[in-house]
Amino acid sequence: MRQDFNPFILTGYTTPEYFCNRENETKRLIKNIKNQQNTTLFALRRLGKTGLIKHVFHRLQAEKKVVCIYIDLYATRNLGDFANLLANAVYQAYPEKKQFAKQFIDTFKSLRPIVSIDSLSGTPELSLDLSGNVKIEKTIPQLLTYLEAQNIPIVIAMDEFQQIVHYPEKNVEAILRTKIQELQNCHFIFSGSHQAMMVEIFHHVKRPFYNSTTPINLTKIDAASYHSFIKKMFEKYKYTITDESIDYVLEWTDRFTYHVQAVCHHLFADGDKKITLEKTQALCLEVLKQQEHIYFQYRNLLTDTQWQLLKAFANEETVTQPYTKKFILKYQLGSAAIVKRSLEALVTKEMIYYDASSPAPYYAVNDKFLMRWLQRLPK
Ligand SMILES: Nc1ncnc2c1ncn2[C@@H]1O[C@H](COP(=O)(O)OP(=O)(O)O)[C@@H](O)[C@H]1O
Numbered sequence: 001m002r003q004d005f006n007p008f009i010l011t012g013y014t015t016p017e018y019f020c021n022r023e024n025e026t027k028r029l030i031k032n033i034k035n036q037q038n039t040t041l042f043a044l045r046r047l048g049k050t051g052l053i054k055h056v057f058h059r060l061q062a063e064k065k066v067v068c069i070y071i072d073l074y075a076t077r078n079l080g081d082f083a084n085l086l087a088n089a090v091y092q093a094y095p096e097k098k099q100f101a102k103q104f105i106d107t108f109k110s111l112r113p114i115v116s117i118d119s120l121s122g123t124p125e126l127s128l129d130l131s132g133n134v135k136i137e138k139t140i141p142q143l144l145t146y147l148e149a150q151n152i153p154i155v156i157a158m159d160e161f162q163q164i165v166h167y168p169e170k171n172v173e174a175i176l177r178t179k180i181q182e183l184q185n186c187h188f189i190f191s192g193s194h195q196a197m198m199v200e201i202f203h204h205v206k207r208p209f210y211n212s213t214t215p216i217n218l219t220k221i222d223a224a225s226y227h228s229f230i231k232k233m234f235e236k237y238k239y240t241i242t243d244e245s246i247d248y249v250l251e252w253t254d255r256f257t258y259h260v261q262a263v264c265h266h267l268f269a270d271g272d273k274k275i276t277l278e279k280t281q282a283l284c285l286e287v288l289k290q291q292e293h294i295y296f297q298y299r300n301l302l303t304d305t306q307w308q309l310l311k312a313f314a315n316e317e318t319v320t321q322p323y324t325k326k327f328i329l330k331y332q333l334g335s336a337a338i339v340k341r342s343l344e345a346l347v348t349k350e351m352i353y354y355d356a357s358s359p360a361p362y363y364a365v366n367d368k369f370l371m372r373w374l375q376r377l378p379k
């Protein structure tokens with residue numbers, strides 16, 4: 001066992017050992033893939049969508065029956081970016097097959113593929129030249145046709161898929177949908193955080209993706225299994241942690257996966273092998289202190305009313321009715337019209353989210369550390 005290793009992973013995915021639960025969701029995703037169904041994976045940010053996809057891929061790759069391709073569309077701005085990302089991911093998916101790489105490059109010769117070494121990771125990266133007369137709307141379908149022709153089952157995860165709504169090209173959904181419905185060997189996971197937008201894409205009758213996928217709504221990991229996971233991880237490395245400490249972490253982070261992982265990561269890194277409630281509480285404050293300079297910057301980036309509203313939401317933790325007199329008076333927010341405008345701005349900036357999947361839909365502060373920090377400010 002490596003002693004320099006922190007079992008609370010903060011970025012990416014390592015192995016199932018350090019991954020908590022998600023057994024049902026994993027089973028459902030694998031079942032969909034094996035039954036040639038496309039899945040839409042919805043969840044609020046930082047609950048673990050990307051982690052779940054990587055976990056499922058880890059399982060599938062062990063079986064060696066399916067080729068897994070992952071792309072994250074978050075930073076893409078147009079169809080060209082998308083095409084390049086997909087081309088590179090396809091190229092990366094077959095690293096051991098020299099023959100494949102050559103064939104791939106030959107097929108896409110007209111797009112002048114260039115393989116260069118990424119200066120940060122040191123791995124070969126492929127990019128296409130999509131300037132000039134290239135019909136970009138044909139490139140993604142061509143890549144998919146190419147994959148289809150390999151005659152092996154392929155699963156392609158498109159993470160942060162809602163990003164396509166922002167592309168300047170108008171017909172992205174239709175281009176994708178038309179191609180995707182022809183494919184027999186390629187199956188898809190569309191994953192996205194911006195719930196309202198994902199619902200638009202996949203549940204709106206007039207949209208091309210309407211009713212074409214099986215939805216999975218990822219919620220928080222249940223408290224009991226997260227509790228025993230945390231205990232097990234600490235004990236494995238000869239730490240002791242009290243049950244009340246674990247409960248405190250789960251409550252203080254609102255059980256958002258990233259935030260739970262981050263607090264546990266720091267508790268572990270701290271090195272003190274006896275973790276008490278007092279120590280846990282002190283560490284949580286330390287985490288807020290480390291972020292404080294960023295939070296002060298947020299204040300400069302927001303208007304006064306947006307800031308007041310953000311503080312109000314932090315204090316309430318969840319708000320089902322932000323336009324009532326009672327709420328507006330309590331926090332001296334002016335009028336319903338002002339609240340509406342500020343709230344829209346905060347949602348667009350992704351500082352506040354709207355959870356529409358809950359039985360009583362509500363608004364809340366996106367970053368639970370920011371929420372805890374705001375709660376400590378003078379009223
Ligand atoms: N089931 C899990 N067990 C342990 N850590 C997880 C789990 N799911 C996600 N994580 C970790 O939580 C953090 C946030 O998860 P991520 O998958 O990036 O969320 P999302 O993609 O929904 O924004 C990451 O650091 C990830 O490694």
Ligand SMILES: [Mg+2]
Nearest residue numbers: 049050051159
């Ligand atoms: Mg993600």
